[in-house]
Amino acid sequence: MKHPDDSGTAHGGTAQEGAAHEGTGVRETTTPVDARAGSFAALGLPEAVLRTLDEQGMRDPFPIQAATLPDALRGRDVLGRGRTGSGKTLAFGLPLLTRTAGRRAEPKQPLALVLVPTRELAQQVTQALAPYAEALRLRMATVVGGMSIGRQIAALRQGAEVVVATPGRLHDLVERNACRLGRVRITVLDEADQMCDLGFLPQVTEVLAQVRPEGQRMLFSATLDGDVDQLVRDHLHDPVVHSVDPAEGSVATMEHHVLVVHGPDRYAVTTEIAARDGRVLLFLETKHAVDQLTRHLRAHGVQAGALHSGKSQPQRTRTLAQFKEGRITALVATDVAARGLHIDDLDLVVNVDPPADPKDYVHRAGRTARAGESGRVVTLVASGGRRETVRMLTGAGIRATVTTVRSGEAELTRITGAQAPSGVPLDGGPAAPRPKNTNAPFRGLGTTKGTPRATGGRPSRKAGEARKLAEARRAAQVRRSG
Known part of the structure; x- marks a missing residue:
């Protein structure tokens, strides 16, 4: 295979016309959302890659792929902005693999690097690119925290042309002299804004200072702001x-709803949504809240699983696999699931805890309506939080139905x-209480409308004493009238 020059870049080309991107001083080309190059074959990809695309059912490129592949294949540095789920992984992955094919990595010295913010995204990128890497006879290694560092060191020692990594674990391996970045010709930063937001x-x-200074760099993200501008400069x-999509991420195939819920009814509403037919992704703010809701849902017969940073990587991988396969129908998660997670045919995302930041909303919402499919995003709020939530949505460029x-x-x-859920617990224990009147709506935690609540949803002791007193008074009245 004929390779571009080892410098990895093709400087001197004419930038496409467009508006200057704020803060970066570069020209931005906006590609219409429905733009198509006609076929992948027209983009100049190798035959082995085209054959694999066909085997994977990939017929036509998405807009971000059609827009960026020609420049990336020529070795140009690329700054790509596209709504999450728009096909960015193949947009950077196919040119990275194509331009690396035919070379062989020395032990501990990869030739191409993809940096991502989370373990889940690293594994997803690896899985997405694996068929094409195999077709081009390239070896890949995934380097993330929460997994055996010894196995990762062994994989790098055996030689891997392409490494997909999270910044923290890659830093550890470089410090141990188990990975050297001096021969990396192509570097990709995926979801760069989240890496910056997470403090990476x-x-x-540090990584960009160690790879070949004249090498090709590609930065892909749903938003380009703040520290990302500094990285670009x-x-x-x-x-x-x-840029192929509006930065706000509000697309025609996505519906947005704000559901105003009476405070004590919030858990019951959440339970009924989680018990729907079909999968649902529910976001909460804290790990404790995720675990608590997951236990509650499973106690009421809902196939629920928890995903947050407190889980081990094998646990997180297993839970995600079960959700993708449909064995878990309700995935309860913190924002660790808000980026890069791709689930086919996921049509509902629920913000049980509304995000405070518009950007967080955009990324949570981006788990549905992916690749042109339709989806719905629901945010639960108490009446007192309605105004603040609508203001947050306005900041994200979204108008929701309240x-x-x-x-x-x-x-x-x-x-x-x-x-209504089945009420049959999945992990043992007694069945969840149900209303005696089958016509009464399910109120969650074993209560019916008008029944006083206490911890666990049972009537309080004071309420029980008051009811007994009222019954005694009624009995006395009956005796007197008789």
Whole structure:
């Protein structure tokens, strides 16, 4: 295979016309969302890659792929902005693999590097690119925390042309002299804004200082702002910029709903949504809240699984696999699941805890309506938090439908597919209490409408004493009247 020059870049080309990207000083080309190059064959990819694309059912490139592949294949530095789920992985992965093919890595010295913010995204990128790497006879290694560092050191020692890594673990391996970056010709930063948000900017900058200075760099993200602009200015060489979707991520195939819920009814509403037919991804703010809701859902018969940074990587991998296969229907997660996670046919995302930041909302929402499919995003709020949530959505460029709902109501079912759970616990223990009146709506935690609540959903002791007193008074009245 004929290779571009070892410098990895093709400087001197004419940048495409467009508006200057704020802060970077480069020109931005906006590609219409429905743009197509016609076929992957027209983009100049190798026959082995085209054959694999066909085997994977990939017929036509997505807009971000059609826009960036020609420049990336020529060795240009690329700055790509596309809504999450728009096909960025193949947009950077295919040119990276194509331009690396035919070379062989020395032990501990990869030739291409993909940096991502999370373990889940690293594994997903590896899985997505593996068929094409195999077709081109390239070896890949995944380097992430939470997994055996010894096995990762062994994989690097055996030689891997392409490494997919999270910044923290890669830093550890470099410190141990188990990985050397001096021969890396192509470097990709995927979801760069999240890496910066998570505090990885120092490690990312350190990596870029160690790879070949004249090598090709590609930066892909759903948003380009803040520290990302600094990375572009300092480390990309005359990049061509392509933006294929609005930065807000509000697309025609995605519906947004704000459901105003009475505070005590929130758990019951969440339970009924989780019990719907079909999968649902529910976001909460804290690990403790995720575990608590997951236990509650499973106690009420909902096939739920928890995903957060407190879980081991094998646990996280297993839970994700079960959710993708449908063995878990409700995935309860923190924002660790808000980036890069791809689930086919996921049509509902629920913000049980509304995010405070518009960007976080955009990325949570991006787990549905992927690759042109339709989806719905629901945010639960108490009446007092409605205004703040609508303001956050406005900041994300999203106009949502606001509806007041209660558990058991037809309107909640219409919007989310909610239904009463079976009440049969999945992990042993007694069945969850159900209303005696089968016509009464399910209220969650074993209560019915109008029944006082206490911890665990049972009537409080004071309420029980008051009810007994009222019954005694009624009995006395009956005796007197008789």
